[in-house]
Each structure stands twice: as structure tokens, then as C-alpha cells.
Amino acid sequence: xxxxxxxxxxxxxxxxxxxxxxxxxxxxxxxxxxxxxxxxxxxxxxxxxxxxxxxxxxxxxxxxxxxxxxxxxxxxxxxxxxxxxxxxxxxxxxxxxxxxxxxxxxxxxxxxxxxxxxxxxxxxxxxxxxxxxxxxxxxxxxxxxxxxxxxxxxxxxxxxxxxxxxxxxxxxxxxxxxxxxxxxxxxxxxxxxxxxxxxxxxxxxxxxxxxxxxxxxxxxxxxxxxxxxxxxxxxxxxxxxxxxxxxxxxxxxxxxxxxxxxxxxxxxxxxxxxxxxxxxxxxxxxxxxxxxxxxxxxxxxxxxxxxxxxxxxxxxxxxxxxxxxxxxxxxxxxxxxxxxxxxxxxxxxxxxxxxxxxxxxxxxxxxxxxxxxxxxxxxxxxxxxxxxxx
Amino acid sequence: xxxxxxxxxxxxxxxxxxxxxxxxxxxxxxxxxxxxxxxxxxxxxxxxxxxxxxxxxxxxxxxxxxxxxxxxxxxxxxxxxxxxxxxxxxxxxxxxxxxxxxxxxxxxxxxxxxxxxxxxxxxxxxxxxxxxxxxxxxxxxxxxxxxxxxxxxxxxxxxxxxxxxxxxxxxxxxxxxxxxxxxxxxxxxxxxxxxxxxxxxxxxxxxxxxxxxxxxxxxxxxxxxxxxxxxxxxxxxxxxxxxxxxxxxxxxxxxxxxxxxxxxxxxxxxxxxxxxxxxxxxxxxxxxxxxxxxxxxxxxxxxxxxxxxxxxxxxxxxxxxxxxxxxxxxxxxxxxxxxx
Numbered sequence: 001x002x003x004x005x006x007x008x009x010x011x012x013x014x015x016x017x018x019x020x021x022x023x024x025x026x027x028x029x030x031x032x033x034x035x036x037x038x039x040x041x042x043x044x045x046x047x048x049x050x051x052x053x054x055x056x057x058x059x060x061x062x063x064x065x066x067x068x069x070x071x072x073x074x075x076x077x078x079x080x081x082x083x084x085x086x087x088x089x090x091x092x093x094x095x096x097x098x099x100x101x102x103x104x105x106x107x108x109x110x111x112x113x114x115x116x117x118x119x120x121x122x123x124x125x126x127x128x129x130x131x132x133x134x135x136x137x138x139x140x141x142x143x144x145x146x147x148x149x150x151x152x153x154x155x156x157x158x159x160x161x162x163x164x165x166x167x168x169x170x171x172x173x174x175x176x177x178x179x180x181x182x183x184x185x186x187x188x189x190x191x192x193x194x195x196x197x198x199x200x201x202x203x204x205x206x207x208x209x210x211x212x213x214x215x216x217x218x219x220x221x222x223x224x225x226x227x228x229x230x231x232x233x234x235x236x237x238x239x240x241x242x243x244x245x246x247x248x249x250x251x252x253x254x255x256x257x258x259x260x261x262x263x264x265x266x267x268x269x270x271x272x273x274x275x276x277x278x279x280x281x282x283x284x285x286x287x288x289x290x291x292x293x294x295x296x297x298x299x300x301x302x303x304x305x306x307x308x309x310x311x312x313x314x315x316x317x318x319x320x321x322x323x324x325x326x327x328x329x330x331x332x333x334x335x336x337x338x339x340x341x342x343x344x345x346x347x348x349x350x351x352x353x354x355x356x357x358x359x360x361x362x363x364x365x366x367x368x369x370x371x372x373x374x375x376x377x378x379x380x381x382x383x384x385x386x387x388x389x390x
Numbered sequence: 391x392x393x394x395x396x397x398x399x400x401x402x403x404x405x406x407x408x409x410x411x412x413x414x415x416x417x418x419x420x421x422x423x424x425x426x427x428x429x430x431x432x433x434x435x436x437x438x439x440x441x442x443x444x445x446x447x448x449x450x451x452x453x454x455x456x457x458x459x460x461x462x463x464x465x466x467x468x469x470x471x472x473x474x475x476x477x478x479x480x481x482x483x484x485x486x487x488x489x490x491x492x493x494x495x496x497x498x499x500x501x502x503x504x505x506x507x508x509x510x511x512x513x514x515x516x517x518x519x520x521x522x523x524x525x526x527x528x529x530x531x532x533x534x535x536x537x538x539x540x541x542x543x544x545x546x547x548x549x550x551x552x553x554x555x556x557x558x559x560x561x562x563x564x565x566x567x568x569x570x571x572x573x574x575x576x577x578x579x580x581x582x583x584x585x586x587x588x589x590x591x592x593x594x595x596x597x598x599x600x601x602x603x604x605x606x607x608x609x610x611x612x613x614x615x616x617x618x619x620x621x622x623x624x625x626x627x628x629x630x631x632x633x634x635x636x637x638x639x640x641x642x643x644x645x646x647x648x649x650x651x652x653x654x655x656x657x658x659x660x661x662x663x664x665x666x667x668x669x670x671x672x673x674x675x676x677x678x679x680x681x682x683x684x685x686x687x688x689x690x691x692x693x694x695x696x697x698x699x700x701x702x703x704x705x706x707x708x709x710x711x712x713x714x715x716x717x718x719x720x721x722x723x724x725x726x727x728x729x730x
Contacts, residue, residue: 039463051687052680054616054658059680089683241424245460245467248424249480317463342482 001172004127004153009113010100016329020195020313020362023100025150028132028376030103030115033061033082034094040243040317042094046075046104046116052086059084059093068137069106070120095318118143118377127152132376144380156278160365169370169381174278175231175363186365189373193233193240193359196312197283200330201353206269206306210296211352213263214307216255217294218287224358227282232358238312238326238345240359243319246342247359250349259294271298272305283357284309311360323348330354396431396459396466397438399485403468404442407455410472410479417443417455417472425461432459435468498655499727500676500691502709506540507720512710513557514701515721516566523579524721525559525568532579546585548575554598558701569593604635611700613650615658615679622646628662630682639682645672647700649707655728659687661707663697672697674709676726691724 003021005014010030014022027035033047047061061082067075084093096102106114113121118140119132130150134143154162159171163186173181178188199218201211220234233240237247269291273284287309288298298307315325319341327334327348335344348354364373372378394402411417419440423432439457458469465486472479506515506524514525520535525548532544548568558569564580568587572595577585594601599608606612607629609621619631622644630639645663660677662684673690674697698719699710706725713720 041464052678052685054678054680086680089681090685241460241462243462245462245464245484246469246482248458248460249469249471319462342480 001150001152001159002154002156005130006126007113008121008124008130010103010105016313017311019315019325019329023313023315024374025132025376026100026103027117028119028148029117029121030100030105030113031117032098032100032103034097036098036317038317040319042091042098047082047097052090053083057086059086059090061097064139067116067139068135069116070114070135071106071108072137075104075116095321098316098318099321119148122147140377143377148376148379155276163365163367166367169367170373171365173363173365175361176229178363178365181365185368187368187370187373188363188365190361190363191374192242192361194314194362195360196235196238196240196314196326197232197279197309197357197360198238198312199287199307199309199355199357201307202305207266208351209262210266210269211355213259213266213294214269214291214296215352215355216259216262217290217296218355218357219254219290220252220357221254223283223286227286228279228358228360232360234358236349236356238348238354238356239319239322239341240314243314243317243322244341244345249342250346250356254290256294259296263294263296266296268297268299269306270301270304271307271309272301272303273309275302279360280309280311287357394485396427396435396468396485399466399468399483400435400439400457401442403457403470403481403483404439406481406483407439407470407472408443410474410481411443411453412451415451415453418452419443419455419457422456422458425459425466427459435459439468439470498676498688500661500674500688501725501727502674502691502693502722503725505721505723507713507718509718511555511698511712512719512721513555513699514559515708515710516559516561516703518561521579523559523561523566525557526719527555530559530566530568532583544579544583546577546583548573548585548587556593556598556699558592571595571597610646611648613648613660615650615660618679618682620648620650620660620679622648628684630679641684644684645697647697649700649702651676651702651706651726654726656706656726659726660684661700661724661726663700663709664690671695671714672711674700674707674724688726693722694720 001021003018005018005022008025008029010026031046033045034042035045037043046064046067048064050059050061053060061084063077063080063082069075104116108114118135118138120135122133123131129152132148134146136142156172156174162168163171175190182188224230224232224234234252235247236250236252239247241247271288273280275281291298312326312329314322316322323345324334332348332353335347366373369381371380371382419436421432421436436457454473456471460467460469465484468483468485470481510526510528512524512526516523522533522540524531529548530546531542533540534543548570556571560567565578568575569591571593572589573587574591575585575587592601599610600612607621607623609623611622613620617633621629623629627640627642628644629637632638648660648662650660656676660679661674662677664673671693673692675686675690676688677684678687693711695712695714697709698712701708706723709722709724711720711722
């Protein structure tokens with residue numbers, strides 16, 4: 001994978017660029033009392049049920065029986081229950097308990113991390129590679145595959161070469177390459193939009209009107225239709241429509257005339273993006289052209305910048321958690337949950353400190369033998385196709 | 391809301407949209423459909439929306455309103471954008487798919503047992519030994535169980551001519567109390583039958599709402615838990631008040647009938663009917679109220695029609711249902727099985 005993770009410890013800080021990869025891998029190793037299903041609804045995981053104890057003002061979660069940690073010892077909370085104070089509405093409590101920060105993790109004496117998930121960490125070479133081995137005593141049944149080897153920090157082109165040469169069973173790809181690779185015999189798996197390309201202002205030096213001008217200057221439709229070959233969803237929203245339902249409410253139309261008015265006599269902006277990234281580079285170049293058409297000068301930089309083009313991951317199928325994580329990555333304050341999701345997202349977008357551009361799906365190419373990717377707990381290899389190559 | 395149709399959602403959205411329209415303003419609605427809904431279905435949604443928004447008169451102040459039918463992983467989302475010049479207001483309404491059911495405590499279930507059915511609307515019913523008393527819109531009928539059959543052995547006329555009639559029957563030994571809208575009657579049934587009525591009581595005269603000794607908003611149902619007071623109020627929502635009567639929350643999803651239960655695992659918990667928007671069966675669910683919000687504790691107990699009455703009783707509750715297929719009224723004894 002492209003991302004590099006120093007550690008899979010749920011309690012460790014993570015580079016925002018690796019948050020998406022971390023959100024995907026964590027549940028395979030560390031589990032929580034509650035998890036979200038495909039509809040974003042909380043479901044039992046290590047807790048099988050929960051009941052309110054009105055007298056003592058608490059929620060009592062019943063621990064699942066017969067759960068073994070990766071080292072073979074039983075996970076058995078005292079009394080078979082976990083108690084949580086009822087100081088918030090239940091949906092907020094369940095949402096919190098589903099977060100990685102509430103995963104069941106044991107730190108062994110040798111520094112290794114022990115969880116209850118379908119895979120255990122057999123080896124972790126920080127930011128380079130890792131091996132996850134099947135947990136034979138997993139409560140929901142041993143995974144089908146014996147292990148998953150992960151190489152980190154691999155560029156997309158290198159991953160594709162690894163796939164073609166048989167060095168890997170799975171490679172991350174750009175969605176626009178899916179058709180080409182499918183014609184070569186690869187299996188293709190894709191998710192709904194799980195990342196948002198956005199411009200983020202990294203300091204408060206730029207006046208509001210200049211930020212708004214930049215937002216109005218961008219031609220999202222051309223970026224999506226030409227550069228991304230219609231694989232994304234142009235949007236001025238942080239959350240994709242499959243998650244919020246209302247992304248279209250945020251205006252994404254280009255207005256060069258208005259942008260010119262707002263940007264008149266404005267100073268240049270220092271603009272940065274990863275020039276090695278096959279998506280960010282052409283999009284960044286197009287943004288610079290769009291901006292210049294509105295009289296906004298973007299000066300390239302590889303270091304500190306006024307505005308940066310980045311990819312923001314969608315970390316959860318729960319819209320609130322996804323929005324909270326985005327706010328944390330952007331170092332912006334989120335209004336309280338009582339204000340409503342749309343109002344909270346509107347508040348983040350107010351002032352144009354962040355300008356969302358396009359939502360993109362994640363995609364992988366696999367050898368013909370791989371089945372049920374990217375659901376790690378369920379993935380298996382079809383032995384009849386085990387030797388098939390793309 | 392769960393269980394609501396798209397057209398119901400459109401009507402609810404239209405009601406919240408009207409607050410953005412001044413009296414002389416006339417809405418012009420444009421619809422966008424971003425979902426796989428057919429044109430016919432989308433047109434029905436638009437029609438339901440517009441019917442509630444429709445204004446009479448030849449108002450010249452036209453306000454553009456865009457209705458968008460969208461969706462997300464939880465279901466449909468209806469969005470109304472109201473444009474006044476350069477200003478825009480936004481209202482939304484979620485119409486949820488059936489949620490994945492949150493786990494209920496193991497073993498707690500709502501059970502029902504059919505006690506009686508008849509064609510006249512049943513208002514309340516009480517059982518004592520081998521006698522059954524049925525309060526309906528014509529009065530109180532007394533039945534005696536003979537050879538496993540109920541034989542009617544007496545009738546006390548006490549007609550109720552209110553639209554959506556309600557009534558309450560309490561038995562205390564050989565005497566009883568009947569509550570009808572604006573009237574309270576006291577009587578005896580053993581050894582002789584007698585009845586005397588006065589004005590006043592728990593049911594509002596000529597209405598289907600409840601009275602109370604303390605000043606409360608108009609309500610259809612009332613329930614008290616250890617910390618809260620719940621009222622089914624005129625806006626269709628359930629309002630929660632704290633121990634000193636301060637409003638703390640309001641939520642949707644319950645019908646206008648609910649009852650606080652006593653005893654066992656049901657103590658301090660509420661039995662509530664689901665909202666029914668027409669000719670479909672209601673259900674009863676046991677809820678906890680935690681942090682001023684309902685928490686479902688049991689799977690629904692389903693019925694063949696709408697619940698027309700729900701009263702707490704000594705052993706649980708008494709529910710009356712109008713069977714859609716037969717048109718007859720059915721009285722059920724409702725209990726909570728605590729399992730284990």
C-alpha cells in the first residue's frame with residue numbers, strides 16, 4: 001500500500017495521510033465492544049447486548065463469551081460486563097465505543113500489541129512492512145487465509161508491477177486504471193468514495209475573500225471528467241453523498257467573474273502538493289491554471305505553504321465520526337452534536353479554510369484467485385485460480 | 391423517521407418548509423431526483439410535498455423552492471432549499487430504512503393474550519374472578535364465565551358521543567368507576583347494580599385528551615418514570631419533562647398511546663405503540679427512557695390493526711386494537727415476560 005504506518009496501536013497518533021489505511025486495517029486486529037455495519041448502524045461486536053440500569057445511572061454491556069486474545073488467554077472482564085455511565089444519549093455512547101480508541105488492546109511486556117481480532121500482528125517493521133497472521137482462536141471463526149503480508153510506502157506504479165510479476169496478490173490502483181487492468185485479467189474491487197481531495201489553507205494569512213475567490217475559480221467538472229476520467233464525484237462538501245445524502249447542497253459551480261472581483265489586487269499564494277502522486281500532481285497543475293484565469297497567482301512550493309492540495313480519508317461509515325476525524329485532521333473545531341450534521345459540516349466549510357474538490361473511491365486490482373477483497377476477515381484464495389496471474 | 395413512507399416524509403418536510411414562507415408568498419417547486427426512484431414515485435413525493443405547501447389566493451410573491459430526493463447509507467433524504475433572492479434556507483427530512491435492530495436484553499419480551507372481541511368500539515376492559523366488564527361506546531356490559539363461555543348478564547348504559555371516544559374503567563372489589571369525556575361515574579355491581587355520574591374526571595369533555603390536576607400542556611397520554619414525565623402532545627411528538635416539570639426533550643416515533651408499567655423488569659419502563667399513518671398494523675414495544683431519549687428494550691409485538699386504547703393494568707397493560715380485516719375491536723392483555 002502507499003501509506004506507511006509506524007504502528008497499528010489504536011492509541012498512537014497517526015499521520016493524517018495514513019489515517020485511511022489505519023482505519024481499514026485496525027478492525028482486523030483490534031476489536032471494540034460495538035462496530036458499525038454497512039448502513040452505519042451500531043452492531044454487537046465484543047459486547048453482545050446492552051441494558052440501562054436506571055437506579056445506578058449506567059449502561060451495562062454484556063461481554064461476549066469465549067473470546068480469546070491473540071496470546072490464547074481469555075478476554076473476560078470482571079463480572080462479564082462493562083459499565084458505562086449514562087451521561088450522554090445512547091447513540092453517542094455507542095458511537096464513542098465503536099472508535100478505535102476504545103478497542104480492546106493489551107500491551108505485552110515485550111512491547112507487542114495483543115488484540116482479539118481475526119488477525120494478530122506477527123511482525124511490524126515500522127513504515128516498511130508487516131505480517132498479520134490468522135488468529136486460530138478467533139471467536140467468529142478462523143480467517144480463511146493463513147496470513148496477510150503488507151508492503152508499505154509502495155507507489156502505485158510499483159504495486160502494479162508487483163502484481164504483474166506475481167510478487168503480490170493485491171495492489172492499490174487508480175479507478176481510471178480499473179478497465180485496463182480488468183482487460184488484462186485482474187480482479188477489481190472498489191469502495192464508495194473514501195477520500196476527498198481538498199485544498200487546505202495552512203495559515204490564517206490569506207484574507208477570507210481570497211480564499212472564497214480560489215474556491216470559485218476551480219473547475220471541478222473538468223478535473224473530474226478529464227483528469228480523473230469521471231471516476232470521482234465533484235463536490236464542495238467534505239462528506240460524500242453516500243454518507244451524508246446532502247453533498248449537493250454545497251455550491252460547487254465555477255464563477256470566474258466573481259472570483260476575479262474578489263481576488264483583485266490580492267497577493268500570490270504559496271501552493272504545495274505531492275508532485276510524486278499520480279492524482280495530486282495533475283489536479284494541482286490544473287488548479288494553478290484555473291486560479292490564474294481568475295487572476296490568482298499560485299506559487300509552487302515543496303515546503304511550507306499557504307494552501308496545500310491533499311487527500312482527506314473518510315474513516316468511518318458513521319457520518320459523525322467521519323466528520324469529527326476530518327475536523328481533527330484539519331485542526332478545526334466542530335460544533336456540538338446537538339447542532340445537526342449538516343449544520344456542523346457547514347460550520348467547518350464556512351470561511352473557506354478548506355475547499356473540497358472531488359470525492360474518490362478506493363480501488364484494488366487482485367490476482368484471479370483472490371475473493372472478498374477488501375474485507376480482510378473474509379478474504380480467501382480460490383485454489384482453482386491460485387496460480388492465475390493478471 | 392423509521393417506518394415513515396416517502397410521502398409522509400415529504401409532508402413533514404413541507405410543514406417545516408412553510409415556516410420559511412411569509413403569508414403572501416407562493417412557492418414554486420422544482421424537483422430533482424438523485425435516486426433510483428421511478429418518475430412516477432418521485433412525482434408522488436413531489437405531489438405530497440406541494441399539497442401541504444399549497445397556498446390559496448393569487449399571490450404574486452413567488453418563492454423558488456427546490457425539492458431534492460437524495461439518499462445515503464441509512465435511507466432516503468429529502469432536502470428542500472428555499473430561495474429568497476441571494477439568501478437560501480435549507481430543511482431536511484430523513485426517511486430511514488428499517489434499522490438493523492439493536493440488541494435487546496436477552497429474554498425480555500412483550501406478550502399478548504386476546505381477551506375479548508366485539509363490533510362496538512371497546513374503551514376499556516377489566517376482569518375479576520369469573521366476571522368481565524367491558525366499557526364500550528354504549529356503556530358497561532358485565533359478563534360471567536359459564537362453562538368456558540362468557541355470557542352477558544348485565545348492561546349499564548353510559549353512552550359516549552365523542553369523536554374518537556375514550557373511556558377508563560376501574561374495578562375496586564364490588565364497586566367501579568367509569569371515566570368518560572367530561573364525566574365520572576361511580577357505581578356498584580354486587581350485590582346490586584347502581585350508577586351515579588358527575589361532571590369532571592380524567593378525560594376532557596367532548597375531546598379525546600386527558601385532564602390533570604397540575605397545569606400541563608394538552609396531551610393524549612401521560613406516563614411517569616422515576617425521573618421523568620412523558621406527555622403525548624398535540625404536535626404528534628412525545629415531550630419529556632424533568633422531575634420539576636421543566637421540558638428537557640421531545641422525540642418522534644411513538645404513537646399517542648403509551649403507558650408506564652410497574653413491577654418486575656418492566657418497572658419504570660414504558661409500553662408504547664408505533665406511529666401508524668393509515669391502514670396498517672400497529673405494534674407495542676417496551677422502552678426505557680435514558681438521558682431523556684427512548685431506548686428500545688424488546689422486539690415489537692405486532693397487531694392486525696391500529697391500537698385504539700392502551701391503559702396500564704395490574705398485571706401489565708390492556709390494549710384495544712381495531713382489526714383492519716374484520717373491522718372488529720379486540721382487547722388484549724399485555725404482559726412483559728422477564729425471561730431468565
